[in-house]
Structures are given as C-alpha cells and as structure tokens.
Amino acid sequence: MEKYKILVVEDDDDVRNSIKLLLKSENYMVDEARCGEVGLEKFSDDTSLIILDIMMNGMTGLEFCESIRKKSTVPILFLTAKASESDKLLGLMAGADDYLTKPFSYAELFARVNSLIRRSYQYSSVKNNSNVDLPPTNVLNAKYIELESVKINVNENEVFIRGERVELTEMEYKILLLMAHYPKKVFSIQNIYESTWDESFFSSSANTVMVHIRNIRSKIEEDNKKPKILTTVWGKGYKLE
Secondary structure, rough: OOOOOOEEEEEOOOHHHHHHHHHHHHOOOEEEEEHHHHHHOOOOOOOOEEEEEOOOOOHHHHHHHHHHHHHOOOOEEEOOOOOOOHHHHHHHHHOEEEEEOOOOHHHHHHHHHHHHHHHHOOOOOOOOOOOOOOOHEEEHHHOEEOOEEEEEEEEOOEEEOOOEOOOOHHHHHHHHHHHOOOOOEEEEEEHHHHOOOOOOOOEEEEEEEEHHHHHHHHHHHHOOOOOEEEEEOOOOEEOOO
C-alpha cells in the first residue's frame, strides 16, 4: 500500500505509543505529539489523517481542530472518553470527520482510519448504489457543476458560492457534490449518509449528517437560519436549489 502519513495527537503516552505501533505495523508513517501546540508544529501538507484526543492539557482537541480547519481539510478522527451525544456533536461542529469513544478496539480504529483515508484519496464523485443512480455522462465528464449560486469542481475540493471561494472539509465537499449532481432532488438523511460515508445507516448517524449540513450552511448561506441554497424539505430531507 502507499505510505500515508498519520499525525497522532494524544497526551496519554501509553495510548499514543500503542496507536503508533499499531499503525506502523500496517505500513503507515506516523508522527506524534503529546499536546496540541506540538501537533500544530508537526502538521504538514503531506499529513493524510489526524488522530486527535479531545481532552488534553493546554490546547484542547477542539481548539486544535478549529486551528487546523483554518488552513486544511485533512480528515480528523477524534478520540474521546466522553460518550454523550452533545460531546460528539461538539467535535463534529469543530470540524472533525469522525470520532471513536474510548475504550475502543484496534479493529474499530483500523476500520475508521482506512475508511477516512479511502474516502479522502479514492473518492469517486458518486457511488453506484441503491440510493443514488450514476449521473449523466456529460456531468461526469465536466470539470465543474454550476448551479445558480454554486460552482463545484468535481475533481477536487474547490467550491465557489456567488463567485467567492469557500473552504469546506472533505466530508462537507462530498455531501455538497453529491447533492449538486441532482439539484432539487430531495435527499433523506439515510441517502446522504449511505452514499457519502459508504456505510450502513443507523439511527445514531442522523445527528452526524445534520451537523455536517449545519456546517455547510454556515459557509454557503447568507443567512444560515433562512437557507436558500441547501434547503430543508420537512419530514423528507434536504435538497440543493
């Protein structure tokens, strides 16, 4: 496999060293930091994924995540001892792509790491599954999809709203791109999750999708409390105007 570089930011030495040894055994390159301040210094453009503890002395994981999101859309996997739904939502709202609750199994860690990296580097515009048909050939061959207010580069994370470029995380971009292929089509939360995450939908996944929708709106809408681009169809889901 290609060697991807993973940055592990975790203040528990035993947890950090265990994760490092495990990832190296799977041929990943691993850099590490025991605090957020050092993690920011070690982050680079060739970092493929960040594994990040939320509760750390000094800079918290949430603060670290927000700092990274100002300059990069690199996938971020939160490790958290807090299992409440509100804590998980805070992490996603800060810009994380996924989270694991401690204690976790190494098999689950591998599954999340591999999934995030696969989606980041091997994502195809739209998955051919039961939820969404492949878009017409002329759309697939186009470099941009252009709607009234939205222009999206289908080959890379590049989005323009009303002519201004906006920075989206990888998952936010994929959700918007999926919906842009089918403007005005109503996507249920389950449609969005299974088509974008490429995993089976569970009821607990609904909040994850809604937080990402909220984050997208905060970046593309003039008034995200009265969305005109990514609108809600009550009781059914969301659509892109």
